[in-house]
Amino acid sequence: MSERPWYESFAPPPTARPPRAWLDSDAPRLSLDGLWRFRYAERADGPLDFTGPAFDDEGWDRLPVPSHWQLHGYGAPAYTNITYPFPLDPPHVPDENPTGDYRHAFRLPDGWPGGPAVLRFAGADSAARVWLNGVELGRTTGSRLATEFDATGALRPDGDNVVAVRVVQWSAGSYVEDQDMWWLSGIFRSVDLLARPEGGIGDVEVSAGYDHRTGAGTLTVRADTPARVRVPELGVDAATGETVRLPLVEPWSAERPRLYDATVGTGTETVTLRIGFRTVRIDGGVLTVNGRPVLFRGVNRHEFHPDRGRAVTEEDMLDDVRLMKQHNVNAVRTSHYPPHPRFLELCDEYGLYVVDECDLETHGYGEVRWRGNPADDPRWEAALVDRMRRTVERDKNHPSVVLWSLGNESGSGRNLAAMARWARHRDPSRPLLYERDWTCRDVDVYSRMYLTVAEVEAIGRGEEAPLPDPALDARRRGMPFVHVEYAHAMGNGPGGLAEYQRLYETYPRLQGGFVWEWIDHGLRARTPDGREYFAYGGDFGEVLHDGNFVADGLLFPDRTPSPGLLDLKKVYEPVRIDATGDGGLTVRNGHLDSGLSHLDFQWTLEDDGEVVARGALEVGDVPPGQSVRVGLPALPATGGEAHLTVRAVLAADEPWAKAGHEVAATQVPVRAARPPQPPPAPVAVRRDGGLVRLGPGVLDGRTGRLVRLGGWDVDGPRLQVWRAPTDNDRAPHGQALEPLWRAAGLDRLTHRLRDVTVGGDGVVVRVRVAPASSDGGLLATYSWSAPAGDRLRLVVDVDVDGDLPGPLPMLGVRFALPGDLDEVEWFGRGPGEAYPDTGLATRVGRWFRTVADLQTPYLFPQENGRRAGVRWASVTGGQGGGVRVDGRSPFGLTVRPWTAEALDRAAHPTDLAPDGRTWLTLDAGHNGIGSASCGPGVLPPYLLPAAPARLDLELRVL
Template sequence: MSERSWYESFAPPPTAQPARAWLDSDAPRLSLDGLWRFRYAERADGPLDFTGPAFDDAGWDRLPVPSHWQLHGYGAPAYTNIAYPFPLDPPRVPNENPTGDYRHAFRLPDGWPGGRAVLRFAGADSAARVWLNGVELGWTTGSRLTTEFDVTEALRADGDNVLAVRVVQWSAGSYVEDQDMWWLSGIFRGVDLIARPDGGIGDVEVRADYDHVTGGGTLTVAADVPARVRVPELGVDAECGETVRLPRVEPWSAERPRLYDATVSTGAETVTLRIGFRSVRIDGGVLTVNGRRVLFRGVNRHEFHPDRGRAVTEEDMLEDVRLMKQHNINSVRTSHYPPHPRFLELCDEYGLYVVDECDLETHGFDLVERRDNPADDPRWTDALVDRMRRTVERDKNHPSVVLWSLGNESGSGRNLAAMARWARHRDPSRPLLYERDWTCRDVDVYSRMYLTHAEIEAIGRGEEAPLDDPALDARRRAMPFVHVEYAHAMGNGPGGLAEYQRLYETYPRLQGGFVWEWIDHGLRARTADGREYFAYGGDFGEVLHDGNFVADGLLFPDRTPSPGLLDLKKVFEPVRITPSGDGGLTIRNGHVDSGLSHLDFRWILEDGGEVVARGALEVTDVPPGESVRVDLPVLPATGAEAYLTVQAVLAADEPWAKAGHEVAATQLPLGARRPPEPPPARMAIRRDGGRVHVGPGLLDERTGRLVRLGGWEVDGPRLQVWRAPTDNDRAPHGEALEPRWRAAGLDRLTHRVDEVTVTGDGVVVRTRVAPAASDGGLLATYTWSALADDGLRLVVDIDVAGHLPGPLPMLGVVFALPGELDKVEWFGRGPGEAYPDTGLATRTGRWFRTVAEMQTPYLFPQENGRRADVRWATVTGGQGGGVRVDGRTPFGLTARPWTAEALDKAAHPTDLTADGHTWLTLDAGHNGIGSASCGPGVLPPYLLPAAPVRLDLAFRLV
């Protein structure tokens, strides 16, 4: 075998052991994880002398296993979404092929039995060649798939054993692993030595079916050797292979993840299992679990950590699962490869439906019109079927796995059909899914990505565009639909979540979907002066990259929930609390198989943002899918704008959250009153050397700008139309607004004062704001007057002049305040940011944040931090005191330590520096956010037209 040919082979690993389930056994297992000796090279054709036990590796570095070598200073990470970072000439790869040589010495522990042993690699990217004590064991490909080698003949019972591994970054397997993530290499999952005693259990298969009509279960546990299966809680003690019928079992579901402990034993080995009884069927075009329609409230999850890449720990996985449960997520698609096996065990235990995806994506072939795409190239058939085999065999015993996915974005062709045939024959208990072949020739579930709301509704109605083949068209129309990726969670957003969910809940054929995606893939980095940020594509000198498209998650890289995740939790609420129309509440149980006895219902009454009363609601247990009417509590009288918040919270601790954790909530307005008309001016306007005194304000008579408010220096107002474009405005894979806005000159407006008129009771300032080379613009008229309570009133009327195409980014005014005013309190929606189609998780109340805390740290700086429907706000700090703003009608509020223009220019948060001011923006409207970074743009109701608006504000000193 040449040094090049082994990693450029179409064939599956020829000497690997047959794929089998990942088992928890009492047979001895030795973890080989830890610090290994490591040598890095830029090519894969280096000498093989390191494979012998006597080789002196004292001069080599040390590298943790599991890990990626790029994250330890060898080579560099690189990110591409679609394009391959090497020429397409399968199965060949470049000679410049970064390579890591590993060596690890170990001794068998006392008591290690004689007989067979296997060496297990859980994940090595992208191909590895393995020697033990100088004996070549073989090679492995399939980066995120398990490979085992028989090491019986090479293993030494006494003395040191030396394991040597060569890992290459590029291999034939790289052509089918183009999965929209960092290209990272190395042994990134654990390595184990496992004893295989004579008479031991090589493989186990569990079939645990549930009959939702009778409540009974059927259990068949098969093993590759004669063995007995025992389930003490059910009184089962049977030979493996025997079918046991149980008159009554508790089923497993994501809501009630009931597991039964079981063992499979021979005289030589015992395997421990956790069995969940459940059935997955397609009945009448509807996907059911345990006889009931399932609605996926899901996310797509890559494995990721900002310091370790895909070398995630159990703590990382557990945090993901708990966060998903806490945010009402019930399902996860393992994009785009099988996850670490422990993640599936946690999904079994905590309750998450799983779409388990094969380690396959060939998206980059789209850029060459799919020539030689592995999905339809017969040279790849064995390798791709092997990948499906290894996925199914490893994960077949997990009740959480309800669908197999053939892979992602790999076109269509004969090899996908071969994978489907194999999987369907091997495991008929789970339906198959694959998105990219829209004929659905080889699958059981129709799925698509990033469809508009209108397209989704058409599918729900069964009115989608027909296929050319009538038979295939009829077959597809009889399938359930899953929106396998939607609501691209990149940067600020996504918008449109509630509208999607409404459709999923309306049409039985629509069975929910999976938001793209769970976590931003930003790698932790530092500036030269030590400030931390999260790096994205291009930050490591890549010639070819896709920028911050790698940061499109609901979690920031450090696993802090984004505003988008909080919105998703609200949209996914399994309990709906709404006004009943007759003075009460309707509580609807959206669970599939759980009542509401696990929840307590609480209420809080706030008057003007102050809590005045609280209590509990008595709610009877509500069966799944049903509703109950509940009387509102007797409430005390309120004198201002009052709101009643009703919460459904956990009544007791759950494994994923403590008692009191909020599952669902609603807020009802009670007797909100219109603010009174502003009081008349108490004093006349006074001129003083080019300045005009209006109440507590001082205006420049030449510019009409406010220069002082009481003792505070102020500069403003200035019409604000521009916002730092969001990822969805830039829309790398959707309909972009940013180029239209820049073409219209909205980022380079000039301001002209046409007239400043000073009257006996006020000042009127007329301005025109427009870009160069355009006859369109905006007319802004500012009318200042004094208020009787020593306040200052500003009415801003904004009108359109000439042709100014919409939608506009925003319409408002910005003031520069002293930077020492760095604390903000407001009455409006909060505590987080909100835009016309986001902020679903916010509530009206009285909130407080520092200016720094009001910034949302998106990896790529962009418009953020707006608070919506604000009635009043104070900006205070320094030695005390500050400014209060009241709105005649609610307004949008943003407070920043830098300008929108500075935000626009920044590439990372560390590029932003406080400039000594607090920039206070008060807006009459903002354009929505949408999901156009990859998907549909802003829905029509949330577009901001180029049309007249008014802001009516009052300023006072505090």
């Protein structure tokens, strides 16, 4: 029997040094990042001759470290969500195992001390074997976990040193790293050589508690060698292991991330720390930080960049943290592995609560009903406990880390229990979380994914379905609840955010949740003619893939906020500003431990979308959790529809945003629009051969279609029911509407003209719209009149004829206008898109965008760009002139350079090209968006029934 390959081992790395905290030390450190020599192979059993220092690698390529080799032309990226791309036969992997051999030569800098040294790999996917100067140091496993090797005996103090590494794409570790992301390989985090001085500090553990009743702090710093702990700001100078009681400290929280600079030193090494005093406890079934119940306004974050994959830079991480803070996010779950250590330092500094997750997921075993699941296979116990140990030891000193997570979607089993036992014994200061075992036997926090609003409310009330075991049921009912993934942010959406947040803020047991997820994982690509787009699963020739399910973030891959992130910012507002109904406002402070002195409150009054007055409100420093009533300012008279907008903005610069950054806002109607006046006596119809002239419009006398409006060629109206399905309509892991709609024929409706009636003062056109092979349809009646010589009125009445099941995708009318009309102004909700259950961040105002700007570039083209609550809109051209539409009641507006059918056919935005016309769609309603791409569908109030509807519009030439 042949010997098992080194990468097919259940055991943790046998020669790796024990895990320890990631420390900032003054001991010499040499970064080995840069261009390494690289050789790629399709198998892992190539010769090992490259490991010796004398090997000639002149003919090898060069590859950056950190990086993924697939993103530099070696092999190709592949994406699966759940399914493993290799047979389930642990610990074996296919013979076709893409492999990268690396070599890097370096010299020690002048002054490098003799003595011990450590070679550290911060991350290598999926397993690596390491040599230094021909001496094998060991192997790594745990792709997103640090591994250190003793390099002392192999290191040459003079002359060249050569590190040689063989990295394989598939290893035994791949079975427990099935984490809904691109399969990407290589040394993707930094490699460092660390001097380890005699008498130096190997490991440090900080315990910094806070007593919220007295304001006192307790500090104990332990190290693996005697040392002195100094915190100059607090006057601390103590020995390691000594507990120092401080009568008054400022605590750390996500809102006020107070850190104290500290050092731990011996005669040969000093480690710098940033200490945050805080205490995490579960008290009475509620998770508290510093004695106050915490409410997670969270996101799940994968590490990602569209060009570098998971080889993220500090600037990428800083961009993420700043954007989170700017959008009212206060918590991050590090799905589904420990992040780069610098990210946690930024969370400490800027203020974000962190659920730090172990590098573990075995989701694909669900495809075989969890047979052989590593979470319950005793052969895997040592490896999984080792992964938890390395997570906790590396990240234990971060005040931002308030919960440990055992991993994600790995079923249940004995090894999870072993991980929990180890973590609880090692660090009793932080509760444990793991979602997939709903008995919660091994954890302290109850968590679930993608529950409906009704299910979440039942948990909030303590009325969830019981467990079969009464003892476990009672234990779970005493736990706080965290919605660890909800509101799947794939494509257009997610909808229904406000309904979840209302529950989290109502029931003490519900302590918020984490939206899935932070960023789309689209990889930057180009068409043959050089146009840029973002690629998803299947774009690299994968036989097995999960398509664009990898694009499910609140940010586009280039870190541009999506409309969904703007909605989330609104829902997550830590300050609520509401009209009281008696001429005032209520301002509620939803912060955990901050007043409102850091905010200014500004108001703006708009009359028909035009600003007519502005000023400031005196609110005062409202304590956390408290509310205050504020009187409205004296407002000038207005003549049209008036709105008062009140904004809470930063009073001074913060590290994450400048003064004036909006934190929260509300808009209060002050004066309703004037009621529509009865239309005047219509202008008479004039016949002109086969045409009918009516005010500024010209209709085809045979079809009843509008063919000209003033000097502009027009084609319409045409009843529009279909929308290009959203990711939530397609619902790969939810209740899909798209197949129901296609089965009903809503994507292939036929239009049959029933009759055209030309009267003395108007035209009535009746059309039946229905799919083939169905007796159900819609009757559309278009009633035309001209209330003035320069205006054309259109009333569209839609009735259901026969059995047409709902909900409908949308219901409106579409016009084709000349393509050079490419600018849009409207008075209504904006500036962003809005659907019945989205657009929470929009406000009524007067807005302007080009037609191109109105398109939201979701990675997979789909319904987008609708503006809601529109009172009037004008579509004009750069040379002046155009068309204006007014509604006697607000309508939905979509303006595109292509049709909904073209949008439906496209697989990438680069498949779309303007067709020479501007397509104007005016709707009476849209179906909601929901979150069914992975989770619940559209809530009942936001469904669009197949029911009678009316649009009452007025068109005129500009």
